[in-house]
Amino acid sequence: METHQTKQRLSTRIANVAESATLAIDAKAKALKAQGVDVIGFGAGEPDFPTPERIAKVAASACLDPKNHRYTPTAGLPELRQAIADKTKRDSGLEVAASQVLVTNGGKHAIFNTFATLIGEGDEVLIPSPYWTTYPEAVRLAGGVPIEVPTTLENGFKVRLAELDRYLTPRTKLFVHVSPSNPTGAVYNREESTELAHWILNNNLWVMSDEIYEHLVYDGNKAWSLPVLEPGLADRAVVVNGVAKTYAMTGWRVGWMIAPEDVISAATNFQSQSTSNVSNIAQRAAIEALQGPLDEVSTMKKAFTRRRALIHRLLNEIPGVNCPLPEGAFYAYASLDGLLKRDYSGIVPTTTSELADVILDQAKVAIVPGEAFGTPGYARFSYAMGEKDIAQGIGRIAELVASSTAS
Ligand SMILES: Cc1ncc(COP(=O)(O)O)c(C=O)c1O
Structure with a gap:
């Protein structure tokens, strides 16, 4: 025994x-x-x-209001979900409804939820390397198989489209895209982003587009959101983002995932059984962050x-x-x-x-x-x-x- x-x-x-x-x-x-x-x-x-004072001040007074001492809906405060939808249209041009937004405990949690929701046992996820250290671990935790797609310094650490096909198998489900990238700082230009979006669409894959560094681009570069450049991808795209890097709010733990409604609804069920809602106070702070200027x-x-x-x-x-x-x-x-x-x-x-x-x-x-x-x-x-x-x-x-x- x-x-x-x-x-x-x-x-x-x-x-x-x-x-x-x-x-x-x-x-x-x-x-x-x-x-x-x-x-x-x-x-x-x-x-x-x-963190900018205007944001911290909103949080400080939110602490004193008993209405914020309670649970919020698992998916987040309706005002915050709407503010995220509005901000997404303003910043990347992607039009989404508030019902397509799930507020998470930071961008990292959004990534974890994405894989938990979409990746089945043995599904393969393409991850360009050098990669942010969390991606492969989060894929494995979901039962998936991370497949590294190597890039080189000479190519600016960006994938070469001509080489991508060789990493495809019948089990390939999702491509991880992050631009600007952690750790390399690489930014895909419009043409490279469009080509990549077409390749993902044509191969019937999902994309997880990690847009957490969208505002930190230099020399006139721009961070492109793949489903904006290829609207056909919108039904198979998950956008991950958060307030951490844009508003110096890493410790507040507010991120989000944006996806088709059925995916958000499934991910919300999952979150309702794991972490429930993000701190009510931090959500109030995030509303102030997103509705304010980008100064x-x-x-x-x-x-x-x-x-x-x-x-x-x-x-x-x-x-x-x-x-x-x-x-x-x-x-x-x-x-x-x-x-x-x-x-x-x-x-x-x-x-x-x-x-x-x-x-x-x-x-x-x-x-x-x-x-x-x-x-x-x-x-x-x-x-x-x-x-x-x-x-x-x-x-x-x-x-x-x-x-x-x-x-
Ligand atoms: C590429 C990338 N995505 C997502 C995150 C998650 O950020 P957070 O969980 O602090 O919102 C980070 C943080 O380092 C990151 O570098």
Whole structure:
């Protein structure tokens, strides 16, 4: 007879989930800082600006109103769902009804809900790599199979249409699209986005379009929403978005998914049995965020534009580093191949994961190694930090490299 001792302690599904490497490195850097170590962290995936005061003030007074001390409908406050529909039309041009919106506990939850709702056991999901670390894990949790579609630095980390067909099988169900991309900062232009939308439509796939960085695009680039460019895709498109990056609201946990009504209704049932509604107060704050102007994000964007130029220049000045200019988001994704297999005070890293440890231990700088994004040999540097810190942090890496020797 099976006893509790012979039974597996953790479920296989959960035991196999990898920790979010980006959150782990951030936690490690913050723990060192708490011990008084002067660490410069390039790990954070969040703007360093405070949430605009007008938004925080609405939340503060919402706290004092007993009507906000209650559950809201699972799918979200009707006013917020409408505000999301209105904002989507304003910003991307996609016309949707409020009934096509499900308010979630951040964009990450929207992604989890999307896969849980659409992906069956063994369904394959195409994920261009380097990918945001959550996508493959969330696919696996849904019982699906993540299929990596490699891209290269030379191609600006964008998929090449001619190569996509080879990843198709009868089980392929969905394509994950994110532009601007985390971790690479790549932005698909109108033509590339249109071609991709046609390919997805013609192959009868679904698309999950992650638009969380839509407002952080530089040099006159624009983030295109695939179902806007190819309306035929609207019936098989899920748009994921949230207030986190646009309004510096990562801690408030408000995101959403937009999809055809039957998908939203199924995802809402699922959410009603798992997390129910997002915090009523945070939803009130999100209404204020979305109905107000986009002034704050344009101020942040100006700062990010200067920081982007700085980090791009400083990284490329280090011999052995190759960093393309990011077109969007707030990440630089650099090849560090040239820094491997050198001697750093007796340690010779052969992978970027080992190199990141050396950089943290010896230079007190936290970076996220490419292994976290499916592409060893690279590292992600978030530039959501002041220019002084960027200069000091990259300066420390440059000094460490200069003091290393060929092994
Ligand atoms: C590509 C991408 N999508 C979605 C999210 C989710 O953001 P949140 O759950 O904070 O709304 C993030 C956050 O880092 C991201 O980088």
